[in-house]
Amino acid sequence: MKSAKPSAPPANMDEFIAGQPENYRDTLGEMRTIIKSIVPNATESISYMVPCFKHIYMLVGIGATKDFCSLYTMSPPLMKAMKEELKGQKVAGATIHFTPGRPLPVDLIRRIVEARARENEEKAIARKK
Numbered sequence: 001m002k003s004a005k006p007s008a009p010p011a012n013m014d015e016f017i018a019g020q021p022e023n024y025r026d027t028l029g030e031m032r033t034i035i036k037s038i039v040p041n042a043t044e045s046i047s048y049m050v051p052c053f054k055h056i057y058m059l060v061g062i063g064a065t066k067d068f069c070s071l072y073t074m075s076p077p078l079m080k081a082m083k084e085e086l087k088g089q090k091v092a093g094a095t096i097h098f099t100p101g102r103p104l105p106v107d108l109i110r111r112i113v114e115a116r117a118r119e120n121e122e123k124a125i126a127r128k129k
Helices: 012-017 022-036 077-083 106-128
Strands: 043-047 048-055 057-064 069-072 091-092 095-098
Touching: 012 022, 012 043, 012 048, 022 057, 022 069, 022 106, 048 106, 057 106, 077 106
Parallel strands: none
Antiparallel strands: 043 048, 048 057, 057 069, 069 095, 091 095
């Protein structure tokens, strides 16, 4: 008996979103729009099969599993600093999980992305010294 051939990983953000269940697509698309509105020059890529945004260094990523969507903040220190703001959210390490029917508040996404952009900019300045 032949085993099923694994599907190829998505080549870009569009393919990733299109490959998700219908009820996830709008939420992931909205997150993409929000992130790009905050850091318009952020580039998109797929890194380790995770759709990511890059601003100097990796900024944030988005994802989906059968149970939830995720915002990968890529910054454990930021998650610790935002502990109070994240009460009521499902947090695992540097990742916030949520369901498509209950997306993250736009203001929370904005604060996270802005903080990550600052972290990356400060890191780049420190490396130049």
